[in-house]
Amino acid sequence: MDMNKTIRVLGLSICLLVSAHTSLAKELLDKVAVVVDQGVILESEITDLVESVKANALAQGQTLPSERALRTQATERLILESLQAQMAERMGIQVSDPQLDQTIERIAQGEGATTAQLRQELSTQGIPYEVYREQIRKELITGEVRRANVRRRVYVSPREIETLVEMIEQQGNAQAEYRLGHILVGIAGDAGEDEVNAARARADKIIELLNTGSDFAKMAIGSSSGAEALDGGDMGWKNINSMPTLFAEAVQSKKKDELVGPIRSGAGFHILKVIDARGVEVVEVEEVNARHILVAPSIILSDAKAEQMLIDFRTQLIDGTADFAELAKEHSEDPGSALRGGELGWSDPNVFDPTFKDALMALDTGEYSQPVKSQFGWHLIQLIDKRVEDATEKRKEERAYQLIFNRKFQEETDTWLREMRNQAYIEVLDS
Structure with missing residues (x-):
């Protein structure tokens, strides 16, 4: 039984969460590194996440940027996780043990295994089951926080649904899916012309490096401000109609391994790579x-x-x-x-x-x-x-709605996270 992929997807940091409690050297480093509103991020948490990214990169044969770039990305991810965890606590969002056990059972079933077999696989990889359970609980709570705060920001108009249904009927590639790599050179909302020009220059330089053979995942980890930075910029598979509109327009008809960009948006300059592309069979x-x-x-x-x-x-x-x-x-x-x-x-x-x-x-x-x-x-x-x-007009409309909703939900999630971070009190303490 091979459940490595599932375990990796459900939390790169799980393995390293264990090491914080097993080494005296780690305990000496376990001090407050960042103050985030009413919470803190410990030095050991940053170290563990950096080490987990290194371990994953080693397993996949990827090269990595500098230690400083890794630490910056890890700190940013932990800041967002802390803010969402604090919001969950204020909202009273909890996941009970029975709910958690049901979720883990479904995860195992999805891999054609039992919970006992999943536990055995975790043990083989050196991951304590209780650490794994708490990581899953954390991800479930984060998902509930996002849904509760972002869903109400999303509105899909009847006209948008009608337009997309017409487009799906007209486009021969409506079922196309792309696996995209994403690098964002971010700019602040109040950035001046000089800052925008500097960001554009950085984006152009990244494109130049990528075109001369630089590794995309390494560049993403080291340079991207996007939410997927620590995953090498990998956005996973997305339907052409469910990805951000800017991306959809840019990647249509692009072939595997093609680079796209820089594309300007309110968040900054985006660079995309078509990691892979595929069609989707129509099913009942x-x-x-x-x-x-x-x-x-x-x-x-x-x-x-x-x-x-x-x-x-x-x-x-x-x-x-x-x-x-x-x-x-x-x-x-x-x-x-x-x-x-x-x-x-x-x-x-x-x-x-x-x-x-x-x-x-x-x-x-x-x-x-x-x-x-x-x-x-x-x-x-x-x-x-x-x-x-079979597919009917109603089904087409429902599909169109879901595609638009998913795209807007992701866009609004990114905006919500940026707003929450900008409004938070964050103090990075001296190392």
Whole structure:
């Protein structure tokens, strides 16, 4: 069983988190390196992240920039992680142990393995299971913080959907996907002409170096202000319609290994590399029809009581002493479905909250779930039916919406992170 890829994707820093507690030399370095609002970043955290990037680069045969450039990038990533963690605490966002265990079980299942086999693989790589669990918990919390703060900033108009549907129908390459490398030479929002010109010159120099054989990943780690810098600038696979508009227009028809840019945006100058490109086969889509009862914890209804209420409802439904539709109309706090007896209608399961979706897709037709907790509260779910649907006009519109939403969500996430960082109190202490 090979789960190396999964483990790498879920946190490059996991391996090195262990070393902070196993070396006296590390303990001597464990001092406050950066003050971030109400939190701090320790010297050992920066060192560990730098070392993890080095280890990953060594495993992949990549070359790296200077120690100073690595430290700067690592510090920036940890600052953003700290700010998001502090916001999660203020918002009261938590991931319970049962939720965490379910997520890890799904990760293992995605690799065709059991949780026990995943633990064994982690042990083989020298990663304590508890360290791995906490890294996954941290990533789940960060995801919830981003969704809660960025989703409301995204608006997709009917006209945008209509335009994209027309474009998808007209374009022969609408299904094209690109794996992009990204380097951002950032500029401040209030930068003057001289600063902009200097940034443009740096971007041109990077292009020149790349065209003469310099390693893209090394340049990204050493020079990029983008969120993917420590990953060698790798943005992963993106559909042509889900990537930022500037990028989509620039990379269309470009071939593997081609460089694009510099492209100017409000954030600075972007340099792209087409790492790879591929088409996507058209497939039939499985849709589900389900219904649910949503109970949200409140000041007068504790989390435990909300869960117990749904446990009681489930027992009554199985015993035949209650009717799902009536319970939903009386108790569900989802106004969009309560009046319909909790019914959500035929939908692509991917539109649902990830936790809700996973619980729903595990059900057989007619089956009731155990109470499931999402960002909205506790759900009792029943799967009514499943079907496989060919592409229809409705499906095209839904796909167009999701593509636009995903692009805008990523753009707004980057903006939100920059705003949060600019507004924060950050003090880098002398090394």
